[in-house]
Amino acid sequence: MNSLIKIEGLSFTYPGAQKAALSRVDLAIGQGEFVGITGPAGAGKSTLLLCINGIIPHFQEGEVVGSVRFQGVDTFETSCRDLARSIGSVFEDPEAQIVAMTVEEELAFGLENLNIPPAEMEERIAWALKMTGIESLRYRSTAQLSGGQKQRVAIAAAIALRPRVLLLDEPTSELDPVGTDEVFKVLRHLNRDLGITVVVVEQKLDVLMEHVNRLVIMDQGRVWADLPPRQVLAQPELLDEIGLCVPPVGRLAHRLRQAGLLGGELPLTVEEAFRGLAGLVGG
């Protein structure tokens, strides 16, 4: 497969830090993938995203070795303006990434920066609001939105730039389960129906398992495992070793399989597990 993002031998050390945040990371992400990145705190997940969208080394200084290529072009040599056109980024803190006072202005912000003509801007804003399901919020004040709404506004502002890839750094860490669900439904829609490549850093493993088709597990600046979610479930010791918890559904299914009670594919969601177990108990 031709990769959209190709990272080779990437190491990064923040100024004044003793240890490298990333050390010799190799990773290739193809067009249309939905990749989840997880791992314990300090694993280098956020730093990895910052290397892809060009914040490192253009904005954040430090010691970089290796290369990041986006569509075959070195991101370290590309300006942030050019990267902004094809890589959308959404961050953890819904409060700190919203710059404007109304939703419409927030979506217009990036488009105006990139000198998009007003008529096209209008069209893209309407499209982005529709894709994220927040058309009704268009003229609302950003200060009055809930956390989940704010994150959807941030996603809408990112996709209004029509990026090929969307990078999200723990977009649901400050959200409740309802807000988390809202955000992931939008991401799945963007990935499946529009073919936007999605790379999301996330701590909530159960949510990741349900949505992504590839799971990259990081630890201490390295890629520890890189597998489809079901295969990760099949080897829970992979996660145990670096102190991550397999979601309860996965652990139950794994035990049942070890006891020879559960055949077929391992369930990723509560619904799948329910169906599997219903067969087991004869209900």
Added chain:
Amino acid sequence: MTGVAEYVHRESPIHALHPITKLIWSLSVVTMSFMFTDLMGQALLFLSVLLVAGLGRVLRETLPAFKALFLMAGLFTVFRVFFIQEGQTLLTLLPGTGLGRITDVGLRSSIELSCRMVVMAASFPVLLATTAVKDLVVTLVEKLRVPYIYAFMFVTSLRFIPTFLREMDQIAMAQRSRGYTGEGRNPFRKVVALAPLAVPLLISSVRKAQRMAISMETRGFASGTRSQLHRTRFAGRDSSFLLIVGVMFVAVIFIKTKGI
């Protein structure tokens, strides 16, 4: 939870006016209120401001601002009235001592000055309720050639006021739950007592600023030529509105010179 002088998104003939038109109107009201010395003129001028607020369908939203203005004007009158000693005594607060004397000249001039204060300030809440800050800023950038980055800084600082207020509340609660009182009569102590609130707020706002800078960078901020979603344009209604303001102006000058 609309605050005083916050923009109210509505369809109205006043909202549709160009920000510059509204700015000119606002400054004209200030100037005219300077030219009038009598109460009748001020009252008429105030009514015209209310009329504009009514046309803009923001009367209800601007009412708290007007109330606050009247309250301030009332207080101002009460303070000032005792400092004018000319004219005939109307009332003495402490009879026999000559303290707290209110004279007819003093009363009249204090009320006049307070009314002027109200009228001068009255147009601003209407201007702000009918004009989005963003549009004002665009106007500043386009027509008055203020550099975009400065205008952007101004808008963003407005955007962060509610965020910081919320943060401040949270910090205060966190500190209070650990025994912080922040009280004391000594003004020096009061300042020192603010430190446990101010330091965390400063640290968190620096962090927020850094995160915001990164988010802006990923959306191409200040990286080259910009475009604008809403271009503000002068239209027929702007000319008509300015014409009315002009006629009012001429009328006021006419009345003043003829001394009617």
